[in-house]
Amino acid sequence: MAGNSDPLSPRAKLAVTAGKAVAAASRAAGRGSGSVIGGRVALRLDPDLLGRLAQNLDVVLVSATNGKTTTTRLIAEALRAAGPVVSNALGANMPAGITSALAGGSEAKFGVIEVDEKYLAGVARDTDPKCIALLNLSRDQLDRAAETRMLAENWREGLAGTKAVVVANCDDPLVVWAASSSPNVIWVAAGQMWKDDAWSCPSCGGVMQRPGDDWFCGECGFRRPTPTWALSGDHVLDPHGSAWPIHLQLPGRANKANAASSAAVAAVFGVPPQVALERMYQVQAVAGRYDVVQFENRDLRLLLAKNPAGWLETFSLIDPPPAPVILSVNARGADGTDTSWLWDVDYTRLTGHPIFVIGDRKLDLAVRLEVAGQHFQVCDNLDQAVQMCPPGRIEVIANYTAFQDLRRRVGN
Structure with a gap:
């Protein structure tokens, strides 16, 4: 956990140094940031490096089909109110890229990590996160991604019994199904514009009923949980019923939803909504998006x-x-x-x-x-x-x- 200053083993230090050297060479050759190739080299030298780098951090994992890069950035800004943050801000979200990002954050207290949906369970196993944010699941990369129901099942099995606090979007039935195996879930009403991947019940296959903003399965009783946080217009409603204004430079309803989930995550680490949301205003663009x-x-x-x-x-x-x-x-x-x-x-x-x-x-x-x-x-x-x-x-x-x-x- 954070505060434990165990030094890295000589092997881990060698892996980090070699990874940084390879990344620098890749950048010098004009082949991008080098984070992925650097992480691959480091993990080849020390397969347990990701876990070693995470052991001194309070880790947040963020996974979704849409919005994970932006939400990761918003959470990172919010948590900087409580201490230094290391994050894979450029979106290299598989184990190699994550390892490379954490290797650059030796002074950090928090690790805010975007994770590709297919790798979430493995990265959660390696990094022992304090919090996991699950935003949505929808069709993407049809030639190779598992269909969404299988991804939800992978999350559900991989996160079963996790010690992490899971912050999950209660408006996406697939996310609710995935998070329901976790003992400690905070439900956020973040909305769901795209519903075409969740017309059948992930629990029994029955037809989902969707009256208004609610949803439930008429056959097995699987239904939308009651949220404790909610996006309401331009405000975030916290568990006490207080409404906090969202002021973002990023456009659109989807980013307000990302801010609502981010505020719920920040509260897990003791950062109050007002402080978290004020800090999120600093984000103008995310890896070129909205520029x-x-x-x-x-x-x-x-x-x-x-x-x-x-x-x-x-x-x-x-x-x-x-x-x-x-x-x-x-x-x-x-x-x-x-x-x-x-x-x-x-x-x-x-x-x-x-x-x-x-x-x-x-x-x-x-x-x-x-x-x-x-x-x-x-x-x-x-x-x-x-x-x-x-x-x-x-x-x-x-x-x-x-x-x-x-x-x-x-x-x-």
Whole structure:
């Protein structure tokens, strides 16, 4: 636990040093941050290194399909009110990236760690977290991710009996099913815009009933738990019924929901909601997301949307028509190579916007927009799309590797 100053073993120190050296070499060669390759080397030299690095920290794990990078950042800002924090802020969220991040935080009191959904149970086993935040589960990377019901089952089995306090979104039936095996759960009403992955009961397979904001299974009685924290408009309601205003620089309802879950996590560590929420205001952008950048005499707002749930949330926060929208979709390894998810996105929400389509899979997207009855133009690249837009603000929505391509092009 925090405060125990056991030094790392010589082997662990060697692993950390070697990992940092490899990461530095990777950066110098222009191959990105080097955190993943550095972590891989370190873990090869000491397979128990992640657990050793975590043993002096109070650890929070954050996992979800959507919003985990932003929520990790919000929690990290909140917990800095109580002490130094180490975090994988750039989103390298598998064991190698997590190990690399923790290796850089020798003075930290808290470790705030984003974890890929598939690795949550293993990372929880290695790091002995004090708190685990579970936000949502939805379809993503269809070519290789287990379907959501299996992921929920993996979480449920992997977290059964955990000593951690689990902060879980009671509006997502899959998250509730996953968290229900844990003895100490704090339920947060954070909302759920995307419901298409949770129409059948994860407990028995029956049809879910969804009156209003409630949900329950008419066959087995599995139902929405009563929350002690809730997002209510622009406020977070705490367990005492007090309403705390949310002031964020990040846009949209989804980020208010992330702030509500983050406030509940901060309270586990003794940081009061008012202090936590004030600190969250410092976050302006997260790994380039929501940044507004100047390019070709226009203002481009960069928005990441990786799957149907993410696109739905993103459509809710773009400027109204006739704001131009550039859409970019790739299907490389990190995105998932199956683009059939495009058919689950309601593109009629873009009616009235001039739409420009780019990216590796622009023709897949063009077919989808054609069926949705949208007016659009296919462009060769970002430069061409931007030049076809009038001066002013442009909303640019991209999935994962397309987003990285855009950031490189605009120098962000």
